[in-house]
Amino acid sequence: MTDLASFPSGGLAVIFGASGGIGDALTDAVVATERFERVIGLSRRAGDFDLTNAESIEKAAAALSATGLPLRLVIVATGLLHDGDLQPEKSWRQLEADRLARSFAVNATGPALLARHLLPLLPREGKAVFAALSAKVGSIGDNQLGGWYGYRAAKAALNQLLHTAAIELRRTRPEALCVTLHPGTVATALSAPFGGSGHEPVAPAIAAQRLLGVIDGLGPDENGLFLDHSGSPLPW
Template sequence: MARALVIGSSGGIGNALLGEVKSRGYEVVGVSRTVDDLDITSEGSIQRVLGQLTGPFELVVVATGALVVDGNKPEKTIKALSSDALIGQFATNAVGPALLLKHCLTLLPRDAPSKFAVLSARVGSIGDNHIGGWHSYRASKAALNQIIHGAAIELARSHPQCTCACLHPGTVETAFTADYAKTHKTVPPAQAARNLIDVVEGLELAQSGGFFDYAGEAVPW
């Protein structure tokens, strides 16, 4: 039986992903801040939690992230920027997932097919940014995309059958997006999870390092 690891499994979309992967026949392990006291901004915490797991996992999905960090909401203008907001967003949305990938390397099989997927966001696309705003969040997701793209090049050597990708889930009906649901079309977590796992399972090795939306379409960098 293939094994899957969902990181951030207590969140709205993370929990839905846990259930979706399980329904597809995987043996699933979930870790989260709520259950495991996982702090993705602390490498020591990541080492402690992931170090207790035994691989290999043929599928790893990172469903962590935050739109509001320490009370700092997305900025409407550049004048609203603060160093605390920028640092908080990068720590949560870029540094955290990067360290998770670092410590997942020993949990991924070296000689068998595997998938490593991270939830990103379309607003992290530089080419698709036509309205500005949300500077800290956008920049943190753009940084995440760059890290995953670069890591995929390295994984092609160390884990030659691993497909690594960033995913845009759409606007999912969770507490994460509650303040923005009126202006964006939303989907229930269960539907978002089905869409994302469909995309992940359909990715080919040649697509490793890419950025894809919930329909499997490539998103501009």
């Protein structure tokens, strides 16, 4: 069980997507470390937050800034793989503009806009981390099976957006990091319909501890990387 001792004590931690399976477990785990003065969880159900609404993102950033606490840890634990008529595409014949746009809105655009508004709030000194959950299927180099066009492409876009942001972040906040993380297969509503994929899902609480262990171990050389839940780099 990690205590996030690599972070200065005090300050603010925020988890977006806090009502989801991984987000809820991450929120509980971060609170349990007692490392931060305040931990805030935001989602549609927890804090009336809408990742697909630019005004909602700006409002959340303003509220976090208004706490007056240094923003030490941001975890974006959001993701959309399936929802109603939105299902992973098995063929290019299933590609539709509105479904692609929806996947990108949640999996790439929303987290990127969070980075736009929150990276400037990270302290200029001391460790701070902006981490967003990506997915191994977003790796272009690792794609051997095809399918899942929208989700793969949106997560690949997320990786590039935050890798680019990490380069800019380094110029003014050399001890801060911006990374994307693959949590593995977790027993949540997102992965439930795909339990036969050959990967045994782990409980959200276990996934949360693994991810926090990776975050705790991050150093300046890991800024901008795409890492799995063991801390190993994944191919772009």
